[in-house]
Amino acid sequence: MNSFADELNRRLAALREQNLFREPRRVDSAQGTRIEIGGKSFLNFSANDYLGLANHPALKTAAVNAVEKFGAGAGASRLICGSLAPFHELEEALAAFKQTEAALTFSTGYAAAVGTITALCGKNDIIILDKLVHACIVDAAKLSGAKLRVFAHNDLEDLEDKLRWSSSFSLSRNTLKRELQPHVLVITESIFSMDGDAAPLCEIVALKEKYAAWLMVDEAHATGILGRHGRGLANELGVSDRIEIQMGTLGKALGASGGYICGRRALINFLINRARSFIFSTAPVPAAAAAATAAVNLVQSAAGEALRSQLRQRVAEFQSAIRNPQSAFISAIIPLILGDENKTLAAASSLSELGIFVPAIRYPTVARGAARLRVTFSAAHTATDVAELVAALNKLAMGN
Secondary structure (H helix, E strand, C coil): CCHHHHHHHHHHHHHHHHCCCCCCCEECCCCCCEEEEEEEEEEEEECHHHHHHHHCHHHHHHHHHHHHHHHCCCCCCCCCCCHHHHHHHHHHHHHHHCCCCEEEEEEEHHHHHHHHHHHHCCCCCCCECCCCCHHHHHHHHHHHHCCEEEEEEHHHHHHHHHHHHHHHHHCCCCCCHHHHHCCCCEECCECCCCCEEECCCHHHHHHHHCCCCCEEECCCCCCCCCCCCCCCCHHHHCCHHHCCEEECCCCCCCCCCCCCEEEEEEHHHHHHHCCCHHCCEEECCCHHHHHHHHHHHHHHHHHHHHHHHHHHHEEEHHHHHCCCCCCCCCCCCCEEEEEEEEHHHHHHHHHCCCCCCCCEEEECCCCCEEEEEEEEECCCCCHHHHHHHHHHHHCCCCCC
């Protein structure tokens, strides 16, 4: 047993030597633009709570009411006796919100990706990923056993090369055996989690249709922010109904927790029967589902539109102050890429000393040599908050 501990300590020492060692920071306050860590208050520019809903009264009231009526836990998996009413209400709300036939929720976005991709694809199939998709999608693709191809980030020519290859590969298989004909699944994010840039969804949709592939789009960082009533980038571009699998999370702009898949009723019925992370997991807590339903309703209201307007204003103020050109689509994520892990850690530490929390993002979250401060904004931030961040960055000579 000592040799086991010795080996782990050796590996941990290697992480420390590379400045890649990480540990959770205990937060002693509710999520918000100011958080308490170690007895000190910090101005928080690190959360994915883009609309400031994580501590919103409507979500808290919905969660409390769900606890009172349905208890703290679901008690079983959804296919045993744990499919409580709040989950069905949430899925109905999500399907209406995303304008799809049906929806299915999972305990996390990670579980949604793993369950869906491994259910749809196997060793005879091909998965083509954007190089910068989230780790949960990469892991799911590997677990599926499908042939994996990666195209350069947002590079349409490279994507078409991979699709052309997949068509040639399909023709080379024994077409008399239908089970050997590979399905091709293309996966991208709409707004990318670390860079905040947008995928060229219209062009990707056209390519997948040209080569008869399926398309899965993760709208985690666009849902609630872009599109009519916050439906996402696909909605804003008018291609939602041409995307086979719409994925997202409930823990970012929607302020709750969990993951979801939206699409045709046949897709949802298939996942209910084949997605192992759904079948073999105890259902999430009912309070989280109720809070998410409240968020879905809120983001489609006038209050939701006001929050999106506030978020756009805060982002614009920051981009103007640091002389950063505004992108075609609003993103609450603005990376300050420093490259070197040591330099990035030092910058995060200096900001912390100034009372601003923006942790260093390092490998394996991003590629080696691409360490950064990932600055994220919330509708709950004020213009004064943004000015304080800009002043701190200027003090560190990082403002432009």
